[in-house]
Amino acid sequence: MSRGNLIVISAPSGTGKTTVCRELVKRMEGLVLSTSYTTRPKKEGERDGIDYFFVSPERFDEMASKGEFLEWAEIYGWKYGTSRKVVEEKISRGVDVLLEIDVQGGRIVKEKFPDAVLIALFPPGRETLIQRLLKRGRDRSDEIEKRVAVARRELEVLLEYDYYIINENLDETISKAILIIEAQRQRVACRREELEKIVSQFGGDK
Ligand code: 5GP
Numbered sequence: 654m655s656r657g658n659l660i661v662i663s664a665p666s667g668t669g670k671t672t673v674c675r676e677l678v679k680r681m682e683g684l685v686l687s688t689s690y691t692t693r694p695k696k697e698g699e700r701d702g703i704d705y706f707f708v709s710p711e712r713f714d715e716m717a718s719k720g721e722f723l724e725w726a727e728i729y730g731w732k733y734g735t736s737r738k739v740v741e742e743k744i745s746r747g748v749d750v751l752l753e754i755d756v757q758g759g760r761i762v763k764e765k766f767p768d769a770v771l772i773a774l775f776p777p778g779r780e781t782l783i784q785r786l787l788k789r790g791r792d793r794s795d796e797i798e799k800r801v802a803v804a805r806r807e808l809e810v811l812l813e814y815d816y817y818i819i820n821e822n823l824d825e826t827i828s829k830a831i832l833i834i835e836a837q838r839q840r841v842a843c844r845r846e847e848l849e850k851i852v853s854q855f856g857g858d859k
Contacts, residue, residue: 657744664774667786667806693731717723756810773811
């Protein structure tokens with residue numbers, strides 16, 4: 654059986670990546686979203702084990718020291734990490750795994766798995782991002798300024814990614830992301846075993 658693909662989606666806060674990722678796993682068969690571990694406190698409406706696994710800083714550090722994370726990063730003072738075991742188990746069963754992680758994590762994943770597909774979600778512009786953050790109402794105004802400053806640095810790193818989508822319209826963004834993932838699934842490198850079987854049916858003569 655062919656191994657599953659690793660797909661990373663990163664975007665500055667407020668670009669809509671959580672919505673995009675949730676829709677993608679709903680609409681695409683054989684694609685699952687990895688649930689990260691974090692030390693940040695649970696926000697209203699979030700569920701442990703679904704949005705994140707919420708763990709203490711001590712537990713997180715212990716997991717990190719045992720090599721249990723495929724990648725981890727510190728963001729706004731909190732730590733976030735992807736479970737190595739869960740990802741490897743899914744990929745070995747041929748399931749594609751979607752990682753909704755920040756740009757530091759994206760870089761590490763690409764170093765460890767050069768075949769991973771990195772998708773950058775861009776906001777249409779600075780004003781739109783500010784408006785979306787204000788509308789979301791989760792952050793105070795000084796927080797928003799901080800997020801916009803971080804967004805600038807993140808957008809520069811996102812230029813290293815493989816694909817980009819400007820998130821102007823949710824349906825269009827999802828359609829484009831589906832096309833990118835489907836294209837990845839059709840790569841010869843991802844289906845070599847299957848293709849070699851067909852080739853072998855034609856015997857050894859040239
Ligand atoms: P939030 O606290 O708003 O849920 O997430 C903050 C940032 O952490 C987002 O950019 C999100 O993509 C990122 N993030 C969530 N889980 C992980 C993870 O496991 N690893 C890394 N590197 N970033 C993550």
